Amino acid sequence: MGFRHMPEPAMPTIARELADLAALIADPGRALILSRLMDGRAQTAGELALVAGVTPQTASWHLGRLVQHALLKVERRGPRRLYRLATPLVAQILEGMMTVAVTGPPSSRPPARIDAAMRRARTCYDHLAGELGVALADALRERDYLVLDQEVGELTEAGTAFLGSFGLDLHPSARHRRVLCRPCLDWSERRPHLAGRAGAALAELAFQRDWIRRRPQGRSVEITDAGLDAFRSLFGVRI
Numbered sequence: 001m002g003f004r005h006m007p008e009p010a011m012p013t014i015a016r017e018l019a020d021l022a023a024l025i026a027d028p029g030r031a032l033i034l035s036r037l038m039d040g041r042a043q044t045a046g047e048l049a050l051v052a053g054v055t056p057q058t059a060s061w062h063l064g065r066l067v068q069h070a071l072l073k074v075e076r077r078g079p080r081r082l083y084r085l086a087t088p089l090v091a092q093i094l095e096g097m098m099t100v101a102v103t104g105p106p107s108s109r110p111p112a113r114i115d116a117a118m119r120r121a122r123t124c125y126d127h128l129a130g131e132l133g134v135a136l137a138d139a140l141r142e143r144d145y146l147v148l149d150q151e152v153g154e155l156t157e158a159g160t161a162f163l164g165s166f167g168l169d170l171h172p173s174a175r176h177r178r179v180l181c182r183p184c185l186d187w188s189e190r191r192p193h194l195a196g197r198a199g200a201a202l203a204e205l206a207f208q209r210d211w212i213r214r215r216p217q218g219r220s221v222e223i224t225d226a227g228l229d230a231f232r233s234l235f236g237v238r239i
Contacts, residue, residue, distance in 0.1 A: 021069070024065065024069055024071070025071075025094075025097070027062070028052075029052040029053070029054050029058065029059075029062050030052075030062050030065070030066060032051050032052045032053070033048045033051060033052050033059070033062060033063070033083075034066070034071065034085070034090075034094055035094070036048065036051045036218075037072070037083065037084055038085070038091060038094060038095070038123075038124065038125060038219055039122075039123045039125075039218065039219040040084070040091075040123055040125045040126045041084065041214075042084035043082060043083060043084075044080060044081070044082055044083070045059050045060055045063055045081065045083065048063065048083065063083055066083075067083070070086050071085070071086055071090050072084065072086055072090075073085075073086045085125060088125055088126065088178065088195070091124060091125030091126075092184060092195070095124055095185070095186075095187060096185065098187035099185050099187040099190065101187075115220065117215070117218075117220035117222075118130060118188065118218070118219065118220045119131060119188045119189075120132065120220070120223070121133070121212065121222075121223050122218075122219040122220045122221060123203060123214075123219050123221060124184060124186075124193070124195070124219075125195075126199075126200040126203060126204075127184070127193070127194060127195045127196075127199030127200050127202070127203050128193065128194075128199065128202065128203045128206065128212075129184070129186050129188075129193050129219075130188055130189065130193075130220075131189060131239055132212075132221075132223060132231070132237070132239055133186060133189075133193035133194065133199075134189045134191050134192070134193045135231075135238055135239045136193070136194065136202065136231065136235060136237055137192060137193050137194045138237075138238075139235045139236040139237045139238070140159060140194070140235070142236065143158075143159075143162075144156055144158060144159075145158055145159030145162050145163075146159050146181065148181065148183050148192055148194060149183065149192070150183060150185070150192060151183065152182070153181030153182045153183050153194065153195075153196065153198075154180075154181055155170060155180060155181055155198060163198065163201070163202070166205055167205075168198075168201045168202075168205060170198055170201060178196065178197050179196045179197070180196050180197050180198055181194065181196045181197075181198045182195050182196045183195070184199070206227065209226075209227075209230070210224055210226060210227070211223070211224060211226060211227030211230050211231065212224065212227050223239075
């Protein structure tokens with residue numbers, strides 16, 4: 001008498017939660033809202049309604065769902081309520097989805113049209129992306145200041161000292177829970193740029209020194225003449 005093979009019990013998964021998250025992001029209006037907030041700045045419901053092309057009432061409903069599912073958070077500034085991405089992890093997820101969206105089989109998508117300014121330089125939440133972000137990461141690696149591949153990132157001792165010369169304190173600290181360095185796959189360049197605390201600190205330095213400037217709308221940033229000179233002479237960036 002043979003033994004009857006019994007199927008192994010199904011392992012618990014988060015398939016339902018994953019499906020719910022995908023459905024939440026898949027709505028065109030919510031996708032537009034999330035994309036606009038990828039520059040790290042907070043915006044009002046009215047501003048985001050214009051971005052999404054919906055009524056203020058519909059935008060409020062979308063925003064409520066995104067807050068409920070921890071994709072957005074609300075900040076109160078006086079009588080105003082401002083919305084921004086809840087965490088850097090949300091930006092990381094969205095950037096990854098954008099990368100997949102533009103690298104899928106050509107037959108399944110229209111040709112990607114990437115704005116020249118967005119490709120040149122932009123913010124990815126709170127760090128630099130586009131040609132500038134990737135070139136900056138490349139330059140730090142070539143000088144042995146940074147180890148960065150598709151999976152991990154690490155500042156070398158020389159890199160920590162180099163960035164410290166600009167006043168950036170990136171030494172390990174118990175109060176910093178965010179990872180110091182990590183690769184973030186750039187959706188337009190399809191190569192990693194630098195994220196984490198180090199990437200955010202470099203972007204903040206560039207804004208403070210007027211090497212880059214935010215544009216009124218969108219994520220693209222302007223590289224100033226002083227910035228172009230600084231990135232080339234101080235960091236060895238080829239751009």
